[in-house]
Amino acid sequence: MSIGESLQKARQNKYLTQKNVAERLYVTRQTISRWEQEKTMPNIYALKDLAKLYDVSIDSLIENSPHSLDKEEGNTMSKINWMALFGMIWFNIIFTLGAFIAVFGILVGAWITIGAFIAAPLLLAGEWILVVLMHLPWPANLDWYQVPLALVLCALGIGAIPLAKNLTSTLVKFCRQYIRYNLKAVYTKNQK
Known part of the structure; x- marks a missing residue:
């Protein structure tokens, strides 16, 4: 399951609309939609807030995702864009x-x-x-x-x-x- 599908499923399991989630995270509804469609990816802070809101672990949101951060791959967040x-x-x-x-x-x-x-x-x-x-x-x-x-x-x-x-x-x-x-x-x- 992709991260977008995980986000959408977790949101729907809590009976929340994209607008409800956007209001609680102080982002736009379109941002939530883009995350669920995988047009953009939420940063770690947004994932933390989403996991807390949905009562799930961050791991369950990014599990089996091609965008998940895997230590074995050696990905780190250190280069400045x-x-x-x-x-x-x-x-x-x-x-x-x-x-x-x-x-x-x-x-x-x-x-x-x-x-x-x-x-x-x-x-x-x-x-x-x-x-x-x-x-x-x-x-x-x-x-x-x-x-x-x-x-x-x-x-x-x-x-x-x-x-x-x-x-x-x-x-x-x-x-x-x-x-x-x-x-x-x-x-x-x-x-x-």
Whole structure:
């Protein structure tokens, strides 16, 4: 049985679609399809994640495969594919770095907004305390609706914390997977 057939059979035994697997591994559905059709081969990190997801050993996925790494053949992963390295660097600089900066900026902005929402009643109370303690005249810009508005903003901020935590966690997992899958992609098999 080829590695593509093994991957497809293991996926089907767990009643997963290609889309389900792609979402869990943070890759596209087409990537899973290409692996199963043997147009491309998953790297060792992807195989490890697939084996864990399918509850099988890596050996069972690559067993009897013409692409399996056999120590008797003397295959090692040590030669650098310079074109892959060059392409990966440029792709990561141009596309991925831009996307990462944009997403990171949005995430930081979301956390700052949540913090400001939660701090709204404290800021309002602080202003009132200053007015009372320093015996200042009551400012004309302090209106009755500011207290309920500050409390609503605080509630929204507290309610948004789990959403922001989940988003942050998902993005961190995605970045780790992306780096992990691309870290060894520049190495090719080197025959001894």
